[in-house]
Amino acid sequence: IEVQGRPEPSNIKLTDVGLQFRHRTVDKPPATLVSVDIENLGGTYSRLTAMARVWSQLGGHWRLITEKEYPETGILPGINLHLLADVGRPLPSGQYKVEALLYVDGRRSPLFSKEFAFEGDQRISILHGDAAIDLDPREVLIEAIPGATRSGRIAVFNGSEEKVDVEVEVSLPEHMVNAVYGNLRGPDFDCSDWVKVSPQRFTLHGKRRQNLRILCSMPKTGLLHPNFYAMLTMRTRWPDGQTAGTTKARLCVVNKKGQGNPRIMNQQLTLSESSPNHYLVTARFSNIGDTHVLPDCRAVLSIVDDVANTPRARFLLSSEKRRGIMLPLEKRNFTGVLDVSRVPPGMYRLTVILTGENGESAQGQTAVRVVETTERKVVEVMNVEEVGGATTVEL
Known part of the structure; x- marks a missing residue:
């Protein structure tokens, strides 16, 4: 679904973290679960991955026990998520701290931290953390x-x-x-x-x-x-x-005797307001070829009426969660910030281009209108067909 008009603000936050001890059942062994609670207070649908670190207090010092990554999931506006992950080991009762963060559309959120007393597995007296x-x-x-x-x-x-x-x-x-x-x-x-x-x-x-x-x-x-x-x-x-x-x-x-066919596809291009005059640009790309690629992602804002597609703004997009090569069938979000504070009002094409080290590339494109108000400049998203359709833009 393509949404036109002024981009809604993105506001996805961690609201709580915790630990819970699951007693043995007929079909499940005892386990300690680390939970994260997430709320979408904004107006955008986003993909996210959560990370949680569990710390134990020993001798007045915090010791890292483990770090857990939750599977990627989507979240709609107004939805609350309660995610659980198995710590992977029994935890004794004691004082603990859970730190959590989100990667929302590939962009890292602020750290959320909470300390609490936890009643755990009474059978355990010695606790080890993860090895370094x-x-x-x-x-x-x-x-x-x-x-x-x-x-x-x-x-x-x-x-x-x-x-x-x-x-x-x-x-x-x-x-x-x-x-x-x-x-x-x-x-x-x-x-x-x-x-x-x-x-x-x-x-x-x-x-x-x-x-x-x-x-x-x-x-x-x-x-x-x-x-x-x-x-x-x-x-x-x-x-x-x-x-x-x-x-x-x-x-x-x-x-060495094979010949790869690198192919990249843009799946999604969205904007959300992050602060006055600044918009978070998120592009989701897929590797649909039969070989890996080392991605480089950049964005260009160009004037619609300029046949040369002269850039008014350029910026990089990165993936804070996933780095290195993209394997076949892998999907990855790239994010960057579009600053329109110095962009004159008018009609523009926003083009996001992902290239590989061997020259393979793919681009996603949308049309935007920059409007000046008394307090700031705002961006309105339009269908690219309204400005004559998509066009190829060179970096």
Whole structure:
């Protein structure tokens, strides 16, 4: 649905956070859940992702226990959301703090924090937090040829004082599991069956580093795409068996004899008022090609009556939540701020352009009218057909 007229203000806020202990039931084990409450007080529909950090007070100091990410969801104006995530370990009673933040249409919100006493699992007396595990690199690229084995490396560093047990899992990236676009199916990009990591299980002492070897044996036949992908997940546990968190890296296997077909599509372009004379521009793009791209997103405001599309304003758009390469079938929001304080009243085209490192590009475009009032300048969104239709704009 395309909404024309003056953009509604975006006002999506965290209103509460908390912890709750779920007792054992017939079909579910006991668990501790961290909750976030979200309210849409504005007039826009948005996509959002929530993050929550759980802290425990020990000896007068706060210690990070874990960090949880909630699945992306949409929120309509006037709607309240109550999201729950399993902390992944039992928590004893004590003083806790939950910090939460939102990524609304890719833009980060202010931090919300709350301290409280929590009555938890009475069976637990010792509490561990997540281990400080880091990976280098976070995106592993291996060039291979059909019928041959190639290798890559990734380093795992334990920044904690204590040792942890690590198990490596290779799986299809989560967003690809059920993804379909035309003839593209997410599971067809899966290389996890022919990727082995060595060692797969190991103990990593505090402040130590472990190098892992990644062996990729690309099949000789039956390859549906030029590139294939997997997620490397490091699942860690403390010596007493308590979970110590997970850390992930992306694996890209490139067929040197294949030829990729990069394609990007703009799905949505919206504006919402963020402050006087300033409008939040959100563009949602999808990678509908059979290879990954490294995106760069920019916006241009150009005069409608100027055949040369002379820019009146330029600005960058970024994705604070997702960075690095965009995998096939991945969707990503990019946001930036349009400042119209120095833009003369008139009719304009607003064009958002996403380009990849190999020249592939896609653009979204809408028409806007800048109107000067006694207090500020306002933007009205129009159908681009009202100004002669969409036109290609060069950066």
